[in-house]
Amino acid sequence: xxxxDDNTLVAxxxxxxxxxxxxxxxxxxxxxxxxxxxVAKLRSSAxxxxxxxxxxxxxxxxxxxxxxxxxxxxxxxxxxxALPIAASIALLIGIGIGVVAGITGARQVAPQTASQGxxxxxxxxxxxxxxxxxxxQRHMVEVPAAETPHLEDxxxxxxxxxxxxxxxxxxGLAFQGGRLLAFDDRPMAELIYKPADGPPIGLxxxxxxxxxxxxxxxxxxxxxxxxxxxxxxxxxxxxxANDRRIQAIADSVRAQLHL
Amino acid sequence: xxxxxxxxxxxxxxxxxxxxxSTEDANDLVQAACQRALEREHQWMPGxxxxxxxxxxxxxxxxxxxxxxxxxxxxGVVDAEDEIVVDGPRAIEARLTFDRVRRAVAKLPExxxxxxLLVCVEGLSYRETAEILGLPMGTVMxxxxxxxxxxxxxxxxxxxxxxxxxxxxxxxxxxxx
Numbered sequence: 261x262x263x264x265d266d267n268t269l270v271a272x273x274x275x276x277x278x279x280x281x282x283x284x285x286x287x288x289x290x291x292x293x294x295x296x297x298x299v300a301k302l303r304s305s306a307x308x309x310x311x312x313x314x315x316x317x318x319x320x321x322x323x324x325x326x327x328x329x330x331x332x333x334x335x336x337x338x339x340x341x342a343l344p345i346a347a348s349i350a351l352l353i354g355i356g357i358g359v360v361a362g363i364t365g366a367r368q369v370a371p372q373t374a375s376q377g378x379x380x381x382x383x384x385x386x387x388x389x390x391x392x393x394x395x396x397q398r399h400m401v402e403v404p405a406a407e408t409p410h411l412e413d414x415x416x417x418x419x420x421x422x423x424x425x426x427x428x429x430x431x432g433l434a435f436q437g438g439r440l441l442a443f444d445d446r447p448m449a450e451l452i453y454k455p456a457d458g459p460p461i462g463l464x465x466x467x468x469x470x471x472x473x474x475x476x477x478x479x480x481x482x483x484x485x486x487x488x489x490x491x492x493x494x495x496x497x498x499x500x501a502n503d504r505r506i507q508a509i510a511d512s513v514r515a516q517l518h519l
Numbered sequence: 520x521x522x523x524x525x526x527x528x529x530x531x532x533x534x535x536x537x538x539x540x541s542t543e544d545a546n547d548l549v550q551a552a553c554q555r556a557l558e559r560e561h562q563w564m565p566g567x568x569x570x571x572x573x574x575x576x577x578x579x580x581x582x583x584x585x586x587x588x589x590x591x592x593x594x595g596v597v598d599a600e601d602e603i604v605v606d607g608p609r610a611i612e613a614r615l616t617f618d619r620v621r622r623a624v625a626k627l628p629e630x631x632x633x634x635x636l637l638v639c640v641e642g643l644s645y646r647e648t649a650e651i652l653g654l655p656m657g658t659v660m661x662x663x664x665x666x667x668x669x670x671x672x673x674x675x676x677x678x679x680x681x682x683x684x685x686x687x688x689x690x691x692x693x694x695x696x
Contacts, residue, residue, distance in 0.1 A: 266664035267657070274638065274663075276645050301671035302664065306639045309670060312620035313640045316536045317529035322546035325528070325553060332521030332557050392617065445529065 264288055264295040266302075273302045307388040314385075314442040378469045379476075382443055382494060383487065387480035389441055389450060390462045390498045400460065401437030401452050411438050418447040419465060419493070421519030426463070428453050431509050433461060444469060461499035461506075463513055468494040477503050486510045493519050520560045523569055524553055530641060531573055537636040538581050540625035548584070552577045574641070575651045578633055585629070623673040631666035634659055639667075 262268060262284045271277050272285045289296050393400055403411045408425055415438055416423035425435055433453035441448045441464070448466035455461070468489045475488035484506045487496040495517070497510045524531075531552065535545035555576055556563070563572050624632060637648040638659075649659045 266668065267660040270664040270667060271645070271660055274645070276660075298668070302667045305667040305670040305674070308620050308674060309624060309635060309639045312617035312624070313533055313537055313636070315617070316533035319532055319536070319542065321528045321532060322550045325550055326525065329521040329525050329528075329553060329557075332524075 262288055264292055266298065269295060269298050270302050273299055273306070307384060308392075311385065311388050311392060315440070317442055317445055318440065318447070378444070378472055379487070382466065382472075382496065383478055383480060383485050385441075385443055385448075386450075386462070386464045386485055386487075386496045386498050387483045389464075390460075390483065391481075393439065393450070393452070394460045394462070402439035404437040405435045407437075408435070415440065415447075415449040415465075416519075419449060419467070419519060421493070423449070423465075423519060424517065425451060426513050426516040428461075428509060428512055431512050432456060433509070436460065443467075459500045461497065461501070461509060464496045464498065465517075465519065466494050468492055477507060488514070490514075491519065520557060520563070524556060524573070527570055527573055530570065531577060534574060534636055534641060535577055535581070537621075537624060537640060538578070538633060540621070544584075548577060548581055551580050555580065568647075570641075571643075571647055571651050574637065574643075578651065582629075620670070620674060623670050626673070627666050627669060631662045631669070634662045635666040635670075638663055 262281060264285065268277070268285060272282055275282075277285065289299065403414070405411075412423045412425060418440060425438075428435070432455050434455075436452040436454050438449055438451045441450055443464075443466040446467050448464055451463045451465075453461045453463070472489050472494055475486070477484065477486040479485075482500060483498055484501060484503055485496055485498045486503070486506050487494060488510070489495075495510075495513065497506050497513060499506060499509075501509075528549065531549050532545060535548040535552075536542060539545050539548060552573060556573060563569065624635065627635065633652060634648060634654075637643045637651060638645065643651070645656055645659050645663075648654075649656050652659070
């Protein structure tokens with residue numbers, strides 16, 4: 261029986277325990293509501309902090325620094341071949357599996373696990389972002405629906421595609437606006453819609469990671485998230501609604517949106 | 520090296536923003552770290568992770584800067600506190616914002632904050648974090664657990680529309696030091 265102290269629990273939440281110990285902790289958790297409560301806190305605070313700092317990667321670098329780094333002379337040290345070789349291997353792997361080169365570099369994990377983990381992370385981030393922003397009255401969106409042309413241009417550019425905001429009025433949803441988030445250090449757009457009465461629905465669009473494929477609908481706490489991959493992008497619809505409603509909205513989006 | 524650093528700038532900027540709690544300080548810190556990296560390029564071992572090396576430089580420079588400020592001002596750094604604005608009751612109710620989470624992170628003791636940023640935001644493993652900070656794994660774990668529970672408590676207080684400094688029945692769960 262492992263000891264359920266805070267150190268063990270945090271390592272369990274972060275996947276840092278070996279498989280056998282993690283299973284023991286899991287079993288021990290069944291008998292300890294207090295430890296389960298701690299696990300929930302350790303998990304939610306990590307997601308919150310990650311989300312709170314996600315946007316910080318889009319802040320412009322200090323003025324002049326880019327020029328300074330561009331101008332930096334290559335070193336004279338002889339052992340410089342290691343990186344170019346690694347980079348060209350990464351490129352070959354990228355081309356080999358038919359993805360845009362350079363999305364994540366060469367990750368040495370089994371593809372199945374990598375895509376599963378990435379999908380889990382995506383769903384977690386999408387749900388956490390939505391939970392946070394949907395509470396906001398004044399700051400629910402970064403750019404309001406009134407500026408749709410700017411939104412389409414701005415988010416389209418960040419996603420490197422032609423973005424046309426889907427019209428979901430047939431689903432009883434009015435477009436509110438959008439914001440720029442991040443997934444895996446790359447831009448992710450969230451478009452927000454509201455029904456006449458009820459909580460907002462979000463549509464997130466991010467670059468698919470290598471190996472991501474298929475479609476699924478999952479629950480995250482009280483939120484439902486459905487996701488699918490199309491043409492190098494991963495789309496998710498998220499909201500406080502049942503599967504059928506979320507899937508119907510997703511069908512509407514799929515029929516209209518192709519970046 | 521310059522080109523590789525360019526690619527790391529967004530993450531270095533984010534780490535620096537989290538450490539310093541201010542965009543201006545973060546910019547100065549990233550600038551100084553890049554300059555130092557270029558000067559000491561020969562110390563970096565090709566084949567090892569450049570991001571870890573850079574996180575270590577950023578962190579070392581920030582600790583030096585904090586020490587310098589304490590000597591100059593005769594007290595700790597209070598930037599993060601200065602930014603706190605008092606909201607009306609309605610605004611408090613509606614605002615569990617990222618801004619608040621960032622402020623909660625700024626309130627953590629330095630030693631907990633750096634561990635939290637490297638693991639939770641930059642996604643580094645405990646081992647990588649321990650190496651960057653020169654700490655035993657056990658210390659990384661205990662600081663991380665304390666930081667995460669402190670953040671959970673601070674944000675829960677906010678959710679309830681309560682005070683930021685505790686004073687409710689949960690306040691003895693986390694020790695601040």
